[in-house]
Amino acid sequence: MYSIILSTASRYLLLLLLIFSVFLLLRGHNEPGGGFVGGLVAAAAYALYFIANGIEAAKTVLRFDPLRIIAAGLITAIASTLPSLVAGERFMTAFWIDTGIPFIGKVGTPLLFDLGIYFLVLGITLSIIFSLAEEDRS
């Protein structure tokens, strides 16, 4: 069922929800939030867009194959462990850089790991939703 209200709203909501998901991702280390929740919210944003505008439109907006997003997320998460291997520290030891910039503060490998989780959750959720949607259509 096509609804012009939902369709119009979803265009703005998509952007807002994505911004909110990034906010959740960055908030994650010391406060509630993080890659998992952020990824779910981002997936919900695309799911809403798909409900309003159909599967093809949602795929166009997403641009990437969800499987590629899964792979990219895993690669990012694995990459976050590389500094510990290169530096000869114990595996997955966190490294932090204090940027000194207000609001950004310390940036480190756990953020990179969280970013990987973000993409992984986004990719997995969307590939489930999209395959269910295609099943329904055929």
Place this chain on the structure above:
Amino acid sequence: MNRIVMLPILMPLCTAVAMIFFRRRILLHRMLNAAGMAAMLGVSLVLLSNVKAGGILSLQVGGWEAPFGITFVADMLSSIMVVASAFIGFTTALYSLGTIDEKREHYFYYPLLQILMMGINGAFLTGDIFNLYVWFEVMLISSFVLLVLGGRPQQLEGAIKYVTLNLLSSSVFLAAVGILYGTAGTLNMADLAQRIPLLEHRELLSVVAVLFMITFGVKAAMFPLFFWLPASYHTPPVAVSAIFAGLLTKVGVYAIMRFFTTIFVHEEAAFIHQVLLVLSAFTMAVGVLGAVAQYDMRKLLSFHIISQIGYMIFALALQSPLAIAGALFYMIHNIVAKTNLFYLSGIIRRLKGSWDLREIGGIYRFYPMLGLLFLVPALGLAGIPPLSGFWAKFLVIKAGLDSEHYLLVGVALCVSMLTLFSMIKIWNEAFWKDDPLGEGGVEDEAYLKMPGMRKAMIVLPIVILGTVTVVFGLWFDPFFGLADKAALELLDAGEYIDAVLGGKS
């Protein structure tokens, strides 16, 4: 360097990710899979030699000290098991090259195989019980998908039984983990081994021990929780059946070994060893009786898995150094021989077009070498000298006699006879008797048309595994030395605790 402990887990993950990234390049998948397994085998051999030379290696992930962080530990037992799993993984990679159809390859067969290996290696190497739970899940979920990949109705039916039972056992596992944490305040295995003898409130310890026995009993297919195994293992492609048969139940046996020799050895849980002894006798007997009644090769072999698990449980419940070493040697011997028999059943199926022993025959006349290749693991499994099974059974029965469990030893010997009987049944039916369909019988066109390269890929793993069975038998001493060292480490938790907690209490 201790970082090598992570490599058997990290490498399959990286391989799988690379494959998902290049999802359409099936040729690349095949090559990466075989190369990844070979590299993993190399790394785990290095790990084993490091552990043998330098004692137990432990790694605190992220630098969070035990017992607060996640610990990975490679002692002799873990590293021997990792070598065995990587070895089976490698042969399965070869066998898959010859047998897996392109459709399955497109639907992530190879990445799933790698993730399965990651789960198995993780379960062997972790030093933390909750982490063990996570690795079990990694292993189970990839095995669920491997089991249903292809989507034939028979597969789905088997998978439902497999998934339901295993999910049930996972929830029991989780409940046990919760109660244990509430009782002891830690889930680090070394810390538990140290703390449990000193605990004041001990009421729930026996409950926890029983819950762990149930959950690992399901995974190991121990009597009376085995029925999911013969209901599901004959449904997927042979390469998948073979790796499941070789490795998955053994992860359960490994966990029982680890828990009931290192962690739960105090009074409250000592009765578990008695229970395990009784159950092992039933496991041996019921498994082999089930096998004798079967005519489907894969079902017959599936029941044999259960029967063989009984021997391992019997030996490890005896708790003497000789018995534990015997259980470990038995496990390795069985992984090799059992996987090999599944590979062979796949070839027989390809030659004759049926799994049913009553419908096939006469293979020996046209393929005498195949008969020889079959006899090695079959007689090995039955325990005929000089093959590996002879030593494995000898150790187990010697340990049983030493501890005066004559009745159980009697059961073990009778079961051996029946094992030999059902192996001879396969030999008689498939190789020796005339083909019921007349001279030549059905020659599977698909097999004859296979390119030589693919044929070589399915015969090579059988030759490799058969060689290992012979080598274990003829050159027994060094391998027994490794198993013996592992057993001594298990029974004296001191070195393990020192390696993880750094000697501090």
